[in-house]
Amino acid sequence: MWLYRLILTLFVPPALVLRQAWLTLAGRGEPHGLAERLALAPPWPSPPAIWVHAASNGELASARPTIRAILDRHPGTGLVITTNTATGRELAESWRLEGVTARLAPADTPGAIRRFLRVARPSALIVVENELWPERLGQCAARGIPVLVLGARMSEKSHRSWSRFPRLARHVTGAIAWLSAQDDDSARRFVALGLPEDRLGPVLNLKAAFVPRSTSAALPFPRATTLLAASTHPGEEEIILAAFRTALARNPALRLILAPRHPRRSAEIARLIAATGLAFATRSKGEVPGADTAVYLADTMGEMDLWYAGAGMTFVAGSLTDRGGHTPYEPAAHGSAILHGPDVANSAPAYAALHAAGAAVRVTGAGDLAEQILRLADPATQADLAGRARAALRGADAAALSPFLSALDAALSRRPRDVHPART
Structure with missing residues (x-):
């Protein structure tokens, strides 16, 4: 883990600076992009929130029913949604959900994660699909912040890659409080990498649990x-x-x-x-x-x-x-x-x-x-x-989220409220 931290600390910040410069020159600059990725952006006024992270548009869109269910189940609870892309952040903002803040995800360096957690003070981290970043998960676990993973995928190729670094794999799987895999093969591979079986929830494909909103296109086309x-x-x-x-x-x-x-x-x-x-x-x-x-x-x-x-x-x-x-x-x-x-x-x-x-x-x-x-x-x-x-495709099944929502309730009930996370 120390080598992972060293490599990311040395190379990620300058790489982000160069990337931001290139995007700006190309006319595609991300507003507040560098500050948010390094967790140097001004803090936002909010109570402790549930942190939901999805890679980009597709993953975030599939998680929308879950986000809606969390807000309905825990009224008054804030959510901070992070994505790896500016378009993902724009999608979250376009929903205009009360109590929801959207940010670009902090880089997986010790400093950026520490600064982000200090501001967000999350009561839980919900990870959508495959975003298993070692520093992020490790620091959350060290602070007693439960990590729940929804619809996780683990291909045979990814499993072979993780297996080459067994200590890092155990660090990641050990930080997970509850995980639902996208399929049975993925579930088996996570257990093989060190995830305790009692932390494994039912198989859940978020995209299969998609529930369309009642909408009318109001277009003049048949x-x-x-x-x-x-x-x-x-x-x-x-x-x-x-x-x-x-x-x-x-x-x-x-x-x-x-x-x-x-x-x-x-x-x-x-x-x-x-x-x-x-x-x-x-x-x-x-x-x-x-x-x-x-x-x-x-x-x-x-x-x-x-x-x-x-x-x-x-x-x-x-x-x-x-x-x-x-x-x-x-x-x-x-x-x-x-x-x-x-x-x-x-x-x-x-x-x-x-x-x-x-x-x-x-x-x-x-x-x-x-x-x-x-x-x-x-x-x-x-x-x-x-x-x-x-x-x-067996249609949409909103009830498929019930095991996750119960696991989140249990995790939140075990976590002391209004406690600032410890520093590492």
Whole structure:
């Protein structure tokens, strides 16, 4: 552990300074980014809070039902949400939840973690999925701050990597008070790395526990002929726009909602849309689409439920490039027919279940995407695929959070209140 601390203390702060300088020169500077990552930002006025950490947008979005459940169960309790990315922080801020503060996560150095804990005074740390940082977990455990991990993944490759450093692995697993793995194999691997079995909760996939909010897209487009391209990345918009333009020539009723993963790319994507000659409106500019608007550029944070609700078909992006694809649970929960590209490694079991049930359509390029858009622009076909998808993914299950909420209650009841954490 001492070597880990030494390496991060020596190299992380200067690396963060260089990164911030590069982002600033590139016109992508993070407001307060360096100060927050080094925990040097001014303190925020709040009582001790529950600390929730998620890597970025996807993990944080999957944790939203959990965050809502915590706030409902513990009214008056503050939450501080941290993410590794500025877009994740923006997503948390866009929810405008009372009592919630959003920050960039502190770097995993002794000084940054110590400063953050001194300000936040968390009563518990809830980690979403795979963010098992040794210094963060170790300092929380040393202060008696319970660490709970939700939907943790441990691949065979990650297990081999952790196994090369058994003392570090035991340091991490020993700091965890309660953990729910995403699948049985992950649970077994965590136990093999040293997690006591009595700290292992039931298997929980947060994305499978997704519960859609009751929303209405209020768009002037019929849902059946509307396609959502959800969370697109560079290199995908061109393919999607080409496919949509081809399909539109054969079915003029089609409409496209294009929702990029990172809204900061809005200007770049607007140029791509303009180059196609298609009429479009941009959400962030307050432009209201009309019935003849072919493309709606949905370049905002925190509104994906609106777009799922308004689209009978969803192309799940991140799958036409080498990014592993995004989760299919959200479109399935909203009853939207699912299309995706060839790379779905991030959610391989879910997509395998979908295809075994004939509940999703795989495309490889603009040509077959155009054909499938035309085929799926039919209410009966969409309803059939959506029903199969719900069954294959077993739908959303809010009760799946009950074991975690009980574990959190127990952890909070054992921790003395209003006690400042000890210094290390």
